[in-house]
Amino acid sequence: MIIVLKPNQRQETINEFVNKLTTNYDVQVNTWVGTQSTVLGLIGDTTAIDSEYVAAQEFVESVKRVQEPYKKANRKFHPDNTVISLPTGQKIGDGSLALIAGPCSVESEDQICEIAESVKRSGAMFLRGGAFKPRTSPYAFQGMKAEGLELLSKAKKKTGLPIVTEIMSIEHLPLFEDVDIIQVGARNMQNFELLRQLGKTRKPILLKRGLANTIEELLMSAEYIMAEGNEQVILCERGIRTYETMTRNTLDISAVPVIKKLSHLPVIVDPSHASGINWLIEPLAIAAAAIGADGLIIEVHNDPSHALCDGAQSITPVQFDALAAKVKKLSETVRAL
Amino acid sequence: MIIVLKPNQRQETINEFVNKLTTNYDVQVNTWVGTQSTVLGLIGDTTAIDSEYVAAQEFVESVKRVQEPYKKANRKFHPDNTVISLPTGQKIGDGSLALIAGPCSVESEDQICEIAESVKRSGAMFLRGGAFKPRTSPYAFQGMKAEGLELLSKAKKKTGLPIVTEIMSIEHLPLFEDVDIIQVGARNMQNFELLRQLGKTRKPILLKRGLANTIEELLMSAEYIMAEGNEQVILCERGIRTYETMTRNTLDISAVPVIKKLSHLPVIVDPSHASGINWLIEPLAIAAAAIGADGLIIEVHNDPSHALCDGAQSITPVQFDALAAKVKKLSETVRAL
Amino acid sequence: MIIVLKPNQRQETINEFVNKLTTNYDVQVNTWVGTQSTVLGLIGDTTAIDSEYVAAQEFVESVKRVQEPYKKANRKFHPDNTVISLPTGQKIGDGSLALIAGPCSVESEDQICEIAESVKRSGAMFLRGGAFKPRTSPYAFQGMKAEGLELLSKAKKKTGLPIVTEIMSIEHLPLFEDVDIIQVGARNMQNFELLRQLGKTRKPILLKRGLANTIEELLMSAEYIMAEGNEQVILCERGIRTYETMTRNTLDISAVPVIKKLSHLPVIVDPSHASGINWLIEPLAIAAAAIGADGLIIEVHNDPSHALCDGAQSITPVQFDALAAKVKKLSETVRAL
């Protein structure tokens, strides 16, 4: 951390501040006195130092962090890729392309089982499906809730596909026993209480990037989970909010290589929410596979025009089958580049 | 709701769709057949119709809502301003400018009581103070929690100022008995489970706009609370996330008159979070008062450079005193314009 | 400028780089050697040093500018406010609120003269009106061009109001002889060739902030004009592009105090383009006057629904008259605060 002081400060003030830093934190402070201003350089573990606190000192001109504010999610302290391994053998982050597919929301036993069997045939390794649905409107369909989770379990029993589904409140956690990967949605990325509680579970957490959150904030939210002891976090880029209205969100494809550089955690891409348009899902899935995503999470519905939510961004099982074949082939080419 | 169909659709398909709409929803459908395309016009209560569901139909070209998707928050159905009245007499939305002031976080009994007394002398009608603090980093100070709430109660007892403080998880609700106005922070604006539960309480809710949420989404979140029976919602504009880095957020000052046009709910402004810079708070407070905000929520700290959070955006009691005098005078002028 | 080097660099490499900096630029370099990394601190005139060039050095970890990259527009080197004074006596930046009003585009002699006389009666000191119109569509009305400028001159002769109008290409400059203040539109804010040429004129330049330009970039564009010798630059905040669609743009009201802190140049606000909605113009004008803008530029049309452009964001002369009275009164109150 580099702290630029305002010109003409009393030496005592500076000394007092330096003492406070070295007393309270595990850091050393080097002082560089220039002709016009003084700069303090902090060495050691600065993650616990609040840069806003430093900036609030009236003799401080500006603060610059050199070290990242996250530790457990940081590749510097954990150079090897984290691989998420389910007891049933499925893996995310091992170099393969994990396909997670299923409907926006679970609607009936027939629907979820039919889709599960279909996406499994096409190569999906995980079944997604919403039981608790975060909807902008209180008047929209909110998911089948507990019943939806039971139907997911039935589909899992039939197909062997592990379940990925979203949690909206920690009070529902007891219902998630048979869920294999718990998803935190974009709107809850900074619901810190939820993150903390999920950090106490021992299930992998799929953490989606918030609509207007930076990559650093996403890593800090992962840190919340990891700081409680659960290091099985999968990050998901699902599009960010920009001024462009042609697509529902703007897929920040650069986030994949950037996160992989900064962190050891696996990164997957959600082309369905990123675009909001079904014909865009395949090209975005291809781009994500090409750039090295560890997986894709895709909305598939046997009858998109009757889907109870997000129909406009769902593809059919037939379309998913074509997509899966293409990204598989592409992945192989990319790995051989 | 206006639905433009793709060209050359079979009449049967259209009829079937129209039947479905009139059967499931309380609407009438008018059909306008053009030479190239057909347009359906829906009249009645379209709030329950999911426009995404409509857009997902393969014969639909595009959908345009004419009616707003919110009802209880809509000024059309409730032309008079909602006024929030506390049992102790304080009001928000009655044409006066409500001043809510206090520290980012409660730090000690002395601190909170001293600030409370000071801001009261300057004309504040409500005391704010964080007990549960949402922080980007798990390693940053997270607030005094239950103890912080107790200290707020002590300050309330001493000064008579009602308490405004943030809730981060519905599990903490029992601790909020002595709290007068419960705040939902920007990061939880779309934590729908929390909103729903707060809708079941009978306390006024201060709902902050999310960092990247539209005005319509803010009103939809208010609708979540109101749909459960709690119509005492105060909306708060606190800056949105843009590309500009000179300020922490960009205060969307237009949101005040826009919300007042669309809704009957009171709207206040938070210049502290909007700017993140203490010398900007006064000019933004003045602009907010001039444009007709129903109140201001401002971070005041007796020693900003030692504040445990957000010091850089706190002003001192002396600065608050000057600010309060100015906005009071300005409010009077504006009301007389 | 503070340059953080990557760890473990050879001393020779560092020395060579430091020599290059001190040889090519008027700076001194102080070196601070930490246990893990080395930091260089540059003192002197760093405006000519390209921070991208520095960042591109493979041994550089990161670069932080301490000094602003603009000089002539910088308040540090020019503490007093710049006041723009026209030969005919009108002033911008002297503490008064300059009202600039007129139609989006000049349409006929009757139209422009009638509006000019009307806005003058209401207190406008300058007449605005578009002759060259930048339109998104090549098929939209592009302005009356040279003829429009002639009509503006006629209105000026009749009313004595100085003319403010936009230039779109430096080739048109000879036509602008009778124009008093030349406007550079948002889309041309970084048309550096145009800025440079206008820097060679001796007319005040009204420089509008680009749709997605930072405040620093706006000041750098002013610097382009000033570096050529023309220091009469008026800056204009006219809304920036964000994800919010309720308003055409998002008025960044904070830009007014921020620019005034950083620069000595006058700052005006354009509530018409910021909102794009006529009923929002008055509240935004009031907020801008309250926060200390040096002026307002407002679209006024005698018949908005027949305006050849931007009718939806024009107000009538009657509405302008009410607005002018209000902002005048408010300005007086604010100056007395």
Added chain:
Amino acid sequence: MIIVLKPNQRQETINEFVNKLTTNYDVQVNTWVGTQSTVLGLIGDTTAIDSEYVAAQEFVESVKRVQEPYKKANRKFHPDNTVISLPTGQKIGDGSLALIAGPCSVESEDQICEIAESVKRSGAMFLRGGAFKPRTSPYAFQGMKAEGLELLSKAKKKTGLPIVTEIMSIEHLPLFEDVDIIQVGARNMQNFELLRQLGKTRKPILLKRGLANTIEELLMSAEYIMAEGNEQVILCERGIRTYETMTRNTLDISAVPVIKKLSHLPVIVDPSHASGINWLIEPLAIAAAAIGADGLIIEVHNDPSHALCDGAQSITPVQFDALAAKVKKLSETVRAL
């Protein structure tokens, strides 16, 4: 175009407005009278109708365009892909992946010729290099200008690679005789006078998307060029401005398939400006090739750390060679999918 009228309008007003539309434009108007409001549906060529003009009518509630406002760039009226063919045989848009490479700016004969020969060996088909450089700061290196263009010609003579270089002012056009493809930079995307003049030339124009411009605005700017008779336009996605600061801009990868759906014009991607970071260029180039871009424009410098501009986002000839081999292989796989 669908026009929703406000409730309770006089029939005469509506008739008068309808008459005006049918008289002035080549459209038919269908009226649909609902119980609460009336909707007008316009059929025919609505591109010349200004939707802002319509929205400004006081009896209009809202306007919705059904037809796109661009014609010549519209795939609906020109289903086949446009292929740009240079007299020397190079093509863009024919299904191959065109590689355009070279330094940010031309610095010397040796530099440009060396890089040209090197990128040619690696498979580049076009040489890029800046002679006129748009720089945020007036104090930064502004390019070698006319001399730079001469050096590009020398490199072209040596290697046979056609030249792609940026124009900043139409006054410089005479110097561009030997240039093969004229580039319009992001900052000039809405410099309509420049676009119009380039529309009168017969050289292909490479039009870059502005930092904050929508895809529709990009197509409208292409329309400006095409409306003047020059239909050889190549569009370029180069990243848009968002709140994320980890990358210089956010590459909007979805723009590639979206533009290809809407328009017949070729689309290329600029991963150098999109990321601003050299190690990100290869992954972004791979994603762009995978998603079907018609080409890539990449900054290559033989000595990035001594580049006079944009060094941080340049790759070396050796890195470009590896990148070119990878995207070539990938393109083949993608075409075979």
